[in-house]
Amino acid sequence: MTKWDKYLIFFIILSSIIGFSIVRSDIGKSDYKYIKIAVDGKVIKKITFDKNMIGKTIDIRTQYGYNKIEIGDGKVRVIDADCPDKLDVKQGWISKPGEIIVCLPHKLTIEIVGENEADDEIDGISY
Amino acid sequence: MNNIKKLIFLSLLVSLGLAISILESFIPLPFIAPGAKLGLANIVILSTLIIFGYKEALTVVILRSITFSLATGSVTSLFYSLTGSLLSLLAMYFVYRFLSKMFSVIGVSIIGAIFHNIGQISVASIMMENVKIFSYLPVMNLVSLFTGYFVGLSTLYTTKHLKKIFNL
Numbered sequence: 001m002t003k004w005d006k007y008l009i010f011f012i013i014l015s016s017i018i019g020f021s022i023v024r025s026d027i028g029k030s031d032y033k034y035i036k037i038a039v040d041g042k043v044i045k046k047i048t049f050d051k052n053m054i055g056k057t058i059d060i061r062t063q064y065g066y067n068k069i070e071i072g073d074g075k076v077r078v079i080d081a082d083c084p085d086k087l088d089v090k091q092g093w094i095s096k097p098g099e100i101i102v103c104l105p106h107k108l109t110i111e112i113v114g115e116n117e118a119d120d121e122i123d124g125i126s127y
Numbered sequence: 128m129n130n131i132k133k134l135i136f137l138s139l140l141v142s143l144g145l146a147i148s149i150l151e152s153f154i155p156l157p158f159i160a161p162g163a164k165l166g167l168a169n170i171v172i173l174s175t176l177i178i179f180g181y182k183e184a185l186t187v188v189i190l191r192s193i194t195f196s197l198a199t200g201s202v203t204s205l206f207y208s209l210t211g212s213l214l215s216l217l218a219m220y221f222v223y224r225f226l227s228k229m230f231s232v233i234g235v236s237i238i239g240a241i242f243h244n245i246g247q248i249s250v251a252s253i254m255m256e257n258v259k260i261f262s263y264l265p266v267m268n269l270v271s272l273f274t275g276y277f278v279g280l281s282t283l284y285t286t287k288h289l290k291k292i293f294n295l
């Protein structure tokens with residue numbers, strides 16, 4: 001370990017903390033949020049949070065594989081998948097706008113979007 | 128060292144890297160960011176870079192990525208591992224070649240781990256067409272500080288003994 005190694009470690013810790021706080025501040029505090037599910041970059045489903053939706057599960061079957069999503073009270077998680085490592089299942093619940101679950105083998109992203117960053121208006125619940 | 132000896136040793140290194148990668152995929156780090164790995168194969172690559180040089184390390188990196196995707200059977204993982212390890216090798220080479228007075232092997236290894244993250248996350252965000260995947264980067268970099276330190280330390284001891292064997 002030279003002193004430059006220590007500088008490097010310090011710099012990386014600092015930049016990670018800065019990056020982390022930027023990510024945090026990017027996460028909006030808007031009340032209105034919805035779930036955006038995309039496969040291979042194309043949005044396939046948008047789901048708004050609703051009391052009727054709590055506890056509901058959604059199957060997503062694509063050419064890449066199968067994922068099962070559970071919706072909770074303002075949060076969402078993946079409960080089952082047939083990808084080899086099941087990292088999306090291990091990640092657990094996400095609830096804040098800007099948070100994202102990624103399933104690399106299936107090219108699937110599940111994202112929570114806040115009102116202010118929505119780029120198009122939603123006409124209704126598509127479920 | 129004559130050519131045949133070198134060839135045999137390089138192929139041994141490739142198979143060692145492959146075996147380590149497969150073993151490592153059985154022990155994920157479940158508690159932190161998704162996709163976080165120990166990066167033990169970097170011990171092999173960094174040792175090759177130090178003992179032999181850039182060209183040989185490049186060969187080992189490319190062969191290891193191809194054989195690993197053949198072994199696991201997924202084509203998409205080839206892009207991730209190839210881009211990540213090529214970028215990390217490039218960064219490690221430049222730091223080791225030009226800044227080796229400043230950084231020890233541990234620093235080189237940490238830089239390699241960081242650039243491996245950057246490469247993989249870039250590929251992921253291009254493939255998924257979603258820039259938000261970069262929000263994983265700070266967490267992954269923090270994790271790779273520890274794994275990179277460990278890998279660097281291991282490489283330090285490995286190369287010490289390898290240099291003795293080859294009388295370098």
